[in-house]
Amino acid sequence: MPRRRRLRKVVAPPGFKGYKPYGHKENNRMVELNYEEYEAIKLADYDILNHEEASKLMGISRATFARIYESARRKIAKALVESSEIKTVFGNAHLDNDWFLCTSCHARFNQPESNTNACPICKTNNIEPIINND
Numbered sequence: 001m002p003r004r005r006r007l008r009k010v011v012a013p014p015g016f017k018g019y020k021p022y023g024h025k026e027n028n029r030m031v032e033l034n035y036e037e038y039e040a041i042k043l044a045d046y047d048i049l050n051h052e053e054a055s056k057l058m059g060i061s062r063a064t065f066a067r068i069y070e071s072a073r074r075k076i077a078k079a080l081v082e083s084s085e086i087k088t089v090f091g092n093a094h095l096d097n098d099w100f101l102c103t104s105c106h107a108r109f110n111q112p113e114s115n116t117n118a119c120p121i122c123k124t125n126n127i128e129p130i131i132n133n134d
């Protein structure tokens, strides 16, 4: 029987698909950072929330938050030390809303302009849904 995967709430997806180091020899090394790991780093180290607050926002236990956060930090450290590319992958996250990415201005938003399917920032139609199989 397949194990059920618990979904973690991610308030907003990362605004990039990955990071690439420069100034080193090309090496094809890559670290996959899940959306929920990105969110854990954002909440704890950017928004400076404590683990209790952060775990509530993500709809998970404090212990689970601590595990995701630890994993995120290790992956980022590994990428820095080994000059690896960081790729963001959906993981076990679910987003608060349906999010879209504008491929022209890179804005992220959750409601296209009504009926027009246009980016609310630059008004182009170059938008794509941010979906769970990246």
Ligand SMILES: [Zn+2]
Pocket (backbone or CB within 6 Å): 102, 103, 104, 105, 106, 107, 119, 120, 121, 122, 123, 124
């Ligand atoms: Zn735009």
